Amino acid sequence: MKVIQRIKNLFKRGGYALSGQTLMTINDHPKINIDPKELERIERNLRQYQGDYPPVKYVNSQGETKERDFMTLNLRKLSASVLAGLIFNEQCEIVVSDADEENNKPNTFKTANDLVQHVFEHNRFKKNLAEYLDPTLALGGLAVRPYVDVQAKEIEFSWAIANAFFPLRSNSSGISDGVLKSVTTKNVGKQTVYYTLLEFHEWKKSEDGTSLYVITNELYKSENPKIIGKRVPLNEVYEGLEETTTIKGLSRPLFNYLKPAGFNNINPHSPLGLGIADNSVHTLQKINDTYDQFWWEIKMGQRTVFVSDRMLATLPDESGNPPIQVFDPDVNVYKSMRMGADEEVIKDVTRDIRTQQYIDAINQSLRTLEMEMKLSVGTFSFDGRSMKTATEVVSENDLTYRTRNEHVYAVEQFIKGLVVSVLELAKAFNLFSGEIPTFEHIGVDFDDGVFQDRSALLKFYGQAKTFGFIPTVEVIQRVFKVPKETAEEWLKMIHEEQAVIDPINISDRSSKKMFGDEE
Known part of the structure; x- marks a missing residue:
């Protein structure tokens, strides 16, 4: 081979x-030697993400071939936007720890954190990542x-x-x-x-x-x-x-x-990721086809009334008298048709639009899409119902929440890798002279306040600490999503503050101030 x-x-x-x-x-x-099918898949995803579909060809009543735009719901874009908004927001905190775990003394990690904060702020990293997550989830990387x-x-x-x-x-x-x-x-x-x-x-x-x-x-x-x-x-x-x-x-x-979380089952040997809708291509096509037909039926379903051609005559009569305009010339409802003298001069041939049937069909396909994308029932709706709130998502152990967490881990590892790359590049160009942190020294807090009740977490871990099941440093790490070194520094500051307000220490300080130090 x-x-x-x-x-x-x-x-x-x-x-x-x-x-x-x-x-x-x-x-x-x-x-470069990439499977052409992978390149085709990415280009197809991009076209669908852009809403770029070929026009629909049809034959009109006169037998002429016509073209019209294909109307879509663009759920590849919508689904990516919904999930991207749940995964990352600009309130995310990225911290590089500033203490040496082994020697327990300050080191260059503090400088590393300052550099990373400057570089990320200079590049508006959080804002850009929040925006780029949308095409990342839609296209696959x-x-x-x-x-x-x-x-x-x-x-x-x-x-x-x-x-x-x-x-x-x-x-x-x-x-x-x-x-x-x-x-x-x-x-x-x-x-x-x-x-x-x-x-x-x-x-x-x-x-x-x-x-x-x-x-x-x-x-x-x-x-x-x-x-x-x-x-x-x-x-x-x-x-x-x-x-x-x-x-x-x-x-x-x-x-x-x-790359989005999940294995590339379409091409198992490819290192490239899949878009979140890549296993739902046929469902997306079904939804778009149904919506396009619904839109066309609405357009073609306007009221149509056939009237005798005598009522729409525009030529003078046999005596030379000008024709009498029966209908408003701006109205397009009436169509001329030759009718016999014994026929009705007005025939309404309008048919009801099958609105409910199309809504039901689209909603059924949306349920299939939710299942394929591992999203909770009710994430998408074509009948105007509101989506679930973030609180409902968590309280129901929502499938969307679990799917979101899978992507959060991938984003977290990506951010940590980028932090290391920034510091190594800065060191190679003499913009930084300190030690390069490992992933364990980098903390990423995704600000899960809308998904996790911090007070409930604090109560849970507080009880665990009371019974001696978990150390205080670990509680700080899990609740506030900070590195171990930062948690240790916070705990040290807490002890110092408690020592200042301790009644015994206050009494000792008062005595010393009044009587001076004892010999």
């Missing part, structure tokens, strides 16, 4: 060179890469949604090598030129066996947005951008990849 793959790669490299390094698709690059703006001496973030990130190498721990794609445009006269920058992140070994992190930049130019194009020099768009950059001292990739 490995030999066959090597032969394939050899042919790819040869074709790549002979074509003058022109890429039609991302898979034409010799370093998100990559964020920190980089250094040398002139400003600031660490910036580059964001890439699922169709702009491609894995090169992966293992059970995640993706180690990858490619980030970004597209910019230039107007040359009346022609729009598309430039695609491919940024390769790879691990390589030096002569002495040291692991080196190598970033390689390649720029491609095309006049067709669907084609990557021919390779051109970087300075056509990016002045001063080095073709290759080598960084030492990293323990993990600079890019951090977030």
